[in-house]
Amino acid sequence: MNVIDLGMPTSGIASVPHLPQDAPAQTKRDFTSDQEVRWCPGCGDYIILAAVQSFLPELGLRKENIVFVSGIGCSSRFPYYLDTYGMHSIHGRAPAIATGLAASREDLSVWVVTGDGDALSIGGNHLIHALRRNVNLTILLFNNRIYGLTKGQYSPTSEEGKITKSSPLGSVDHPFNPVSLALGAEGTFVARTMDSDRKHLIEILRAAAAHRGTALVEIYQNCPIFNDGAFDLIKDREQQEARLVHLEPGQPVRVGAEDDRQTLVRDDTGDLVWVPEARARPDRVVIHDPYADDPAQAFALSRIEGPSLTHVPMGIFRSVEHTTYDDGVRAQVRAAQDAAGGPATDADLDALLLGRDTWTVG
Amino acid sequence: MSSKTVKQLDRVVIRFAGDSGDGMQLTGDRFTSETATLGNDLSTLPNFPAEIRAPQGTLPGVSSFQLHFADHDVMTPGDAPDVLVAMNPAALKANLRDLPRGAVVIVDTDEFTKRNLAKVGYDSNPLEDGSLDSWHLHDVPLTSITVEALSEFTGLTRKEKERAKNMFALGLLSWLYNRPTDGTEAFLERKFGAKPEILAANLAALRAGWNYGETTEGFAVSYEVAPAAMPKGTYRNVTGNTALAYGMVAAAHRAGLPLVLGSYPITPASDILHTLSGLKRFGVTTIQAEDEIAGVGIALGASFGGAIGLTTTSGPGLALKAETIGLAVSLELPLVVVDVQRGGPSTGLPTKTEQSDLLQAMFGRNGESPVAVLAPRSPVDCFATAVEAVRIATTYRTPVIVLSDGYLANGSEPWQVPTTGELPDLTVEFATAPNATDEKGNPVFHAFQRDEATLARPWAVPGTPGLEHRIGGIEKADVTGNISYDPDNHDRMVRLRAAKIAGIADTIAPLAVDDPSGQAEVLVLGWGSTYGPIAAAVRAVRNTGARVATAHLRHLNPFPANTGEVLRSYRRVIVPEMNTGQLAMLLRARFLVDVRSHTAVRGLPFTTVELADVLVRALEDLS
Ligand code: SF4
Numbered sequence: 001m002n003v004i005d006l007g008m009p010t011s012g013i014a015s016v017p018h019l020p021q022d023a024p025a026q027t028k029r030d031f032t033s034d035q036e037v038r039w040c041p042g043c044g045d046y047i048i049l050a051a052v053q054s055f056l057p058e059l060g061l062r063k064e065n066i067v068f069v070s071g072i073g074c075s076s077r078f079p080y081y082l083d084t085y086g087m088h089s090i091h092g093r094a095p096a097i098a099t100g101l102a103a104s105r106e107d108l109s110v111w112v113v114t115g116d117g118d119a120l121s122i123g124g125n126h127l128i129h130a131l132r133r134n135v136n137l138t139i140l141l142f143n144n145r146i147y148g149l150t151k152g153q154y155s156p157t158s159e160e161g162k163i164t165k166s167s168p169l170g171s172v173d174h175p176f177n178p179v180s181l182a183l184g185a186e187g188t189f190v191a192r193t194m195d196s197d198r199k200h201l202i203e204i205l206r207a208a209a210a211h212r213g214t215a216l217v218e219i220y221q222n223c224p225i226f227n228d229g230a231f232d233l234i235k236d237r238e239q240q241e242a243r244l245v246h247l248e249p250g251q252p253v254r255v256g257a258e259d260d261r262q263t264l265v266r267d268d269t270g271d272l273v274w275v276p277e278a279r280a281r282p283d284r285v286v287i288h289d290p291y292a293d294d295p296a297q298a299f300a301l302s303r304i305e306g307p308s309l310t311h312v313p314m315g316i317f318r319s320v321e322h323t324t325y326d327d328g329v330r331a332q333v334r335a336a337q338d339a340a341g342g343p344a345t346d347a348d349l350d351a352l353l354l355g356r357d358t359w360t361v362g
Numbered sequence: 363m364s365s366k367t368v369k370q371l372d373r374v375v376i377r378f379a380g381d382s383g384d385g386m387q388l389t390g391d392r393f394t395s396e397t398a399t400l401g402n403d404l405s406t407l408p409n410f411p412a413e414i415r416a417p418q419g420t421l422p423g424v425s426s427f428q429l430h431f432a433d434h435d436v437m438t439p440g441d442a443p444d445v446l447v448a449m450n451p452a453a454l455k456a457n458l459r460d461l462p463r464g465a466v467v468i469v470d471t472d473e474f475t476k477r478n479l480a481k482v483g484y485d486s487n488p489l490e491d492g493s494l495d496s497w498h499l500h501d502v503p504l505t506s507i508t509v510e511a512l513s514e515f516t517g518l519t520r521k522e523k524e525r526a527k528n529m530f531a532l533g534l535l536s537w538l539y540n541r542p543t544d545g546t547e548a549f550l551e552r553k554f555g556a557k558p559e560i561l562a563a564n565l566a567a568l569r570a571g572w573n574y575g576e577t578t579e580g581f582a583v584s585y586e587v588a589p590a591a592m593p594k595g596t597y598r599n600v601t602g603n604t605a606l607a608y609g610m611v612a613a614a615h616r617a618g619l620p621l622v623l624g625s626y627p628i629t630p631a632s633d634i635l636h637t638l639s640g641l642k643r644f645g646v647t648t649i650q651a652e653d654e655i656a657g658v659g660i661a662l663g664a665s666f667g668g669a670i671g672l673t674t675t676s677g678p679g680l681a682l683k684a685e686t687i688g689l690a691v692s693l694e695l696p697l698v699v700v701d702v703q704r705g706g707p708s709t710g711l712p713t714k715t716e717q718s719d720l721l722q723a724m725f726g727r728n729g730e731s732p733v734a735v736l737a738p739r740s741p742v743d744c745f746a747t748a749v750e751a752v753r754i755a756t757t758y759r760t761p762v763i764v765l766s767d768g769y770l771a772n773g774s775e776p777w778q779v780p781t782t783g784e785l786p787d788l789t790v791e792f793a794t795a796p797n798a799t800d801e802k803g804n805p806v807f808h809a810f811q812r813d814e815a816t817l818a819r820p821w822a823v824p825g826t827p828g829l830e831h832r833i834g835g836i837e838k839a840d841v842t843g844n845i846s847y848d849p850d851n852h853d854r855m856v857r858l859r860a861a862k863i864a865g866i867a868d869t870i871a872p873l874a875v876d877d878p879s880g881q882a883e884v885l886v887l888g889w890g891s892t893y894g895p896i897a898a899a900v901r902a903v904r905n906t907g908a909r910v911a912t913a914h915l916r917h918l919n920p921f922p923a924n925t926g927e928v929l930r931s932y933r934r935v936i937v938p939e940m941n942t943g944q945l946a947m948l949l950r951a952r953f954l955v956d957v958r959s960h961t962a963v964r965g966l967p968f969t970t971v972e973l974a975d976v977l978v979r980a981l982e983d984l985s
Contacts, residue, residue, distance in 0.1 A: 082832075129652035
């Protein structure tokens with residue numbers, strides 16, 4: 001499908017009122033609510049909150065036009081700590097609630113904060129349908145691969161064999177890869193980042209906020225209480241280099257230190273395989289193209305990850321422009337009103353109620 | 363006009379019955395429109411199978427449409443048909459038991475083949491074996507005459523010609539009861555405008571049916587039913603689902619707010635979604651959600667943003683929406699939830715009517731989560747009930763559950779159409795400025811600082827500067843709305859939410875009792891769609907000189923303030939319900955009055971005779 005120009009806005013925040021040019025610049029403080037933050041000490045959520053609070057001023061939006069909607073779980077407490085409008089809703093339903101809000105209020109920047117259990121287990125249906133419809137939302141999915149708030153059961157992203165309170169012999173569930181799932185649902189913006197890499201996190205938030213349509217950002221987040229060190233292999237400076245795959249648009253996909261660099265190529269069967277950089281045939285080298293409309297390569301990239309964080313792609317997998325659901329819904333209402341000469345008057349309502357077949361008594 | 367004898371009747375009940383593919387609903391609809399235009403009062407009852415097309419010619423595949431019209435006010439679609447139009451043996455067999463001896467039966471003899479008879483277990487042909495001797499039988503080869511009448515239409519296949527037989531039947535009935543057909547002709551032109559040959563064939567079949575009545579000796583008499591004396595005004599015919607959709611649009615218009623519907627298709631509520639999705643011109647946004655839960659979530663999200671959030675469903679869907687309705691209770695945001703009740707439990711009887719979701723609406727959520735509950739009494743009343751639901755939802759910042767049902771949804775009756783100016787002003791005031799100061803004297807916004815009169819909290823929509831706030835399903839501190847786990851605060855909040863809902867009674871009319879003599883000892887109290895059958899039964903009993911009082915509840919939570927007083931002023935209170943006694947249970951619990959239930963769950967409305975009998979027995983009991 002090609003991008004169809006319907007004269008619709010192309011930035012995620014294009015229709016949201018901005019601060020006047022001469023207004024004093026916002027600071028992190030403007031986005032910090034008076035509520036005491038109550039995550040466990042050392043929780044990755046703190047870092048994400050701080051990053052979001054310091055990033056939001058950059059958007060230059062009127063803060064009353066920003067809304068955070070969350071579901072249930074540790075991460076879903078997020079809205080309470082931001083001095084914007086917010087709703088802490090019920091388990092799994094935030095994307096549905098946010099869809100109703102975004103569709104009816106073009107002037108709002110709507111964010112969803114969710115976790116792996118909230119988004120992928122109880123709320124899986126709403127997540128895939130928000131992605132399919134391409135509602136103008138930015139979804140931050142904190143993935144700690146465990147149920148934190150309910151005290152440590154395995155989640156839909158926990159690795160197979162994981163021993164938890166509810167899986168004493170090891171989990172027999174196959175985990176979801178949230179990026180693969182989002183791409184399978186034809187998400188128009190799908191990215192992955194990590195709590196500990198503040199610079200990268202903010203870069204991704206910037207791109208996600210600018211995207212018009214559903215932006216799904218998976219954020220690896222450490223839960224020191226119930227799943228400590230889940231991402232240590234890719235956080236550890238020494239190990240990181242051999243495991244983290246930084247996706248750069250227009251660049252080959254590579255991993256490893258300079259002396260031991262591997263490059264991703266397509267083999268004869270079309271599969272993606274790692275080969276030492278020197279042996280990579282230029283015509284076989286995989287060039288990352290997040291702007292490709294066909295999500296196939298982005299999906300393939302999401303699958304190069306091994307079971308134990310052997311190769312973890314980070315960055316933007318896909319970023320394409322498609323018409324958004326809420327713009328489409330509003331366009332239909334507007335077109336119907338324009339065709340009828342503007343918003344309905346009392347006389348229009350009278351005519352509707354009367355209909356075509358009437359009779360008069362008296 | 364016919365040269366045959368014309369007889370005057372005061373009322374007629376006709377039932378059109380055929381295979382679900384025979385177009386009986388359409389035929390019934392058109393006959394109803396013709397009847398409405400003549401100024402008769404009327405009431406209709408469609409009855410169709412849950413399967414879209416059950417095997418042809420079988421009993422489960424029978425679809426019917428009953429219409430009661432009269433020169434006086436009509437309360438019900440009628441207990442028993444005076445005329446049955448049976449398009450095949452299955453339709454005859456399925457409906458004959460409802461037909462009093464002496465009633466008219468018009469059958470399509472072409473369909474009474476050996477094979478079709480065998481399909482429904484007729485050993486011999488009832489048209490020939492004398493088993494229909496007690497009825498007035500008109501055997502008409504409907505299919506073959508229709509095909510014959512359309513012989514000029516060489517471009518149409520035999521099948522296509524046969525399909526026009528419902529128009530032939532309509533033409534015949536229109537002649538028989540002197541109904542004008544111009545409305546149907548205009549309707550056919552709209553429907554088949556793009557297919558001129560099909561249009562012409564349908565018009566020709568309609569005319570052929572009319573002419574058949576006029577020229578055939580079998581039909582010696584035609585009938586007239588004079589217009590009913592109805593209050594002056596402009597009327598149209600309307601079904602409950604349409605009236606409900608229009609009521610929501612009208613209420614949103616009077617509130618000056620957009621209407622946002624989140625809905626998942628479900629029988630028998632889907633027509634509300636269909637109707638509203640065609641009304642974008644009125645600022646209506648409809649979102650066909652991925653599931654029932656998303657439907658109500660979308661509505662609630664829109665309410666948070668300052669729209670009128672609406673979700674429509676039937677019983678199984680209400681169960682799925684329960685948690686989100688609980689969230690709306692806790693958030694104290696307006697929300698309208700329409701449950702078009704059907705037979706349950708589980709999938710139950712999807713196309714049949716029942717009133718068995720009352721207790722689900724009242725209590726079907728976790729925790730103490732009171733909501734307002736309303737029920738329309740008739741198809742027309744769905745309009746006013748929707749307007750009332752929006753008034754309560756926006757004034758009290760609460761979910762309101764509207765309990766319609768399958769009978770109201772698909773049934774129709776004449777509606778004296780109101781003008782916009784006659785509708786209540788539902789203007790909503792959003793919060794625009796801080797409503798408190800903090801300890802340092804700075805202006806702040808307290809999201810749960812209540813209005814003294816209504817106990818409603820402010821509705822502060824995103825986009826309002828200075829009122830940024832967070833709400834959620836966790837218990838909130840009274841006034842500030844911040845998270846609070848304090849035991850006393852929770853106790854206070856539970857009681858405040860309950861008091862808010864109870865306080866709605868201050869703004870609703872007292873329960874009106876119809877007791878002409880003022881000396882009745884028996885009160886019959888109903889709610890929802892039993893209004894018509896109860897009114898008809900009460901009328902029948904009063905005609906015998908007996909005294910019976912009647913009252914009908916629209917507000918089920920809270921009840922009108924005088925409800926207990928009314929109940930206590932009668933020696934016997936009868937509560938008929940299409941469930942096993944749900945309102946009776948509420949009344950007994952709430953008012954300690956020994957009300958007597960009369961219940962039935964057959965998927966059909968009560969008959970007048972049945973309810974009249976209940977009243978007569980109650981009167982005898984007391985004498
Ligand atoms: S349980 Fe884990 S995820 Fe939840 S707050 Fe504590 S550390 Fe964070």
